[in-house]
């Protein structure tokens with residue numbers, strides 16, 4: 295059962311007050327109005343997310359923060375008469391009705407007006423009057439108004455609205471000649487024909503359609519007109535991308551050849567084009583620019599097995615076939631298989647082990663794999679230390695197969711013993727570095743990293759139990775530190791390529807993750823550590839197919855990717871030409887400035903839920919600040935998985951090198 299009262303209070307504290315809305319009357323009103331009664335059926339559970347939501351007629355119910363910000367800017371007094379243009383769901387009208395004496399609200403869509411009227415009546419908001427019509431002409435019969443709030447964006451401020459302001463009245467309205475450059479304006483009437491104007495910042499609203507707004511008929515043309523010049527700007531700056539195998543493809547990315555770390559994203563965990571592109575870019579950076587590290591969002595022990603194969607190192611005892619854990623298709627697919635084969639055959643020609651390009655996993659989920667690897671290493675190098683390690687890791691045995699349930703140990707304080715044991719084991723191993731590493735530095739790095747991983751995973755599963763930013767941050771910090779450890783182990787000239795989801799490699803400070811949820815990520819940490827020496831490259835798509843699951847641990851499915859949402863970055867790229875392109879975002883120009891305005895971006899992970907596409911997969915970001923470059927494939931296709939032995943009942947499982 296959802297606790298909506300709690301969710302509402304949390305929304306006001308975390309999304310609104312924290313972003314600077316201070317007016318206690320506004321905050322109280324936002325704490326009082328149940329947003330769930332204004333959203334469409336089925337969207338109730340998303341009512342308190344920090345996002346606009348779709349309502350009928352292709353319109354939106356504004357993001358709660360925007361409602362609060364506009365309402366605060368209108369400085370509404372209890373004796374005020376207020377006009378709202380754009381009733382939409384009726385939610386903002388309900389908030390206004392708690393602050394003002396009378397609220398008049400105009401909506402151009404009769405159906406929306408009717409539904410809003412019913413919702414407001416059901417909620418007991420009696421001082422709101424609604425009419426159907428063109429709000430750009432105002433409501434002359436009810437004027438003057440102490441405040442007017444317009445919740446759709448027009449090309450200019452309608453004169454009628456200015457005239458209907460009382461002396462001292464405030465008009466809050468988004469204005470912009472194109473959707474991409476809308477500004478929120480506050481106009482205060484200070485004389486008969488005198489107004490003071492303030493710019494409250496960039497916003498993005500649906501179009502204000504009417505005699506003194508946009509004169510457009512269909513939603514499609516509204517969107518096309520609103521965005522028309524930004525796609526044109528993207529088209530002008532876009533560098534077309536040829537086929538992956540054509541040399542010109544990789545050449546475009548040679549501009550990143552001098553960087554210390556090149557981070558390559560993806561907009562889903564199951565799109566072939568993202569894998570193929572990253573493989574082509576990595577091949578070029580390895581061959582021509584001396585990169586020797588490919589570090590990916592995969593489990594360390596599994597990637598270590600691949601590394602031993604591709605760098606032609608001896609196997610470490612009984613090895614388990616890598617990537618057996620959900621979601622298997624992420625690293626067991628035909629694109630990865632081809633890349634591993636290329637790495638292996640390229641490394642065969644390189645005499646020195648250190649010059650060969652290695653494959654490393656940054657993630658911490660395969661705790662049992664790491665425990666096995668540390669024990670195998672110590673069994674061979676130091677059997678006495680192996681016995682101690684076995685004893686220490688024994689503490690985690692009950693949770694090894696299902697570590698996500700480990701958090702419950704916190705309730706009984708059982709975890710303290712485990713925490714001390716895994717930290718002590720990691721410390722012991724690291725203090726023996728000089729003895730151990732002298733024999734075989736690669737195997738030592740592997741064992742040390744596994745020991746660090748176990749200590750991090752112990753903490754991760756513990757804090758995961760409570761949810762929130764802490765577990766995300768712990769995981770991303772661990773991934774970043776793993777990368778830093780590999781770079782350090784390989785020496786001052788070592789250069790790395792990172793493959794991970796856009797949510798990990800796009801600087802979190804320029805997305806909702808950082809702004810609202812205090813989450814950090816590898817991209818941000820790389821920028822903080824390496825500055826201009828780190829390149830963050832995001833990837834995106836409009837539609838096609840994707841390999842994914844409907845729920846965690848569910849079977850892999852191939853689903854159709856919904857066409858991107860109007861107004862999103864993806865939709866702007868879709869409106870642009872050509873269908874595959876590279877876009878530099880690291881220069882200062884009009885395009886980069888326009889793409890810094892917050893807009894929605896789509897994030898598909900392992901799970902894809904097209905039924906609740908907007909609420910489940912879109913979040914706000916500032917694209918040109920989040921990434922240094924963006925790679926676009928308008929239509930993309932699901933990866934082809936390579937099934938595990940369990941799935942085919944065929945043994946042995948020889949992925950990735952078997953026939």
Ligand code: SAM
Nearest residue numbers: 353355380382383385386401402429502503504
């Ligand atoms: N305030 C609304 C809420 O709380 O749900 C959100 C409004 S939505 C962002 C903008 C609304 O403005 C849409 O419902 C749209 O139909 C309406 N609209 C656009 N142009 C209009 C006009 N000229 N007159 C009245 N309504 C208009």
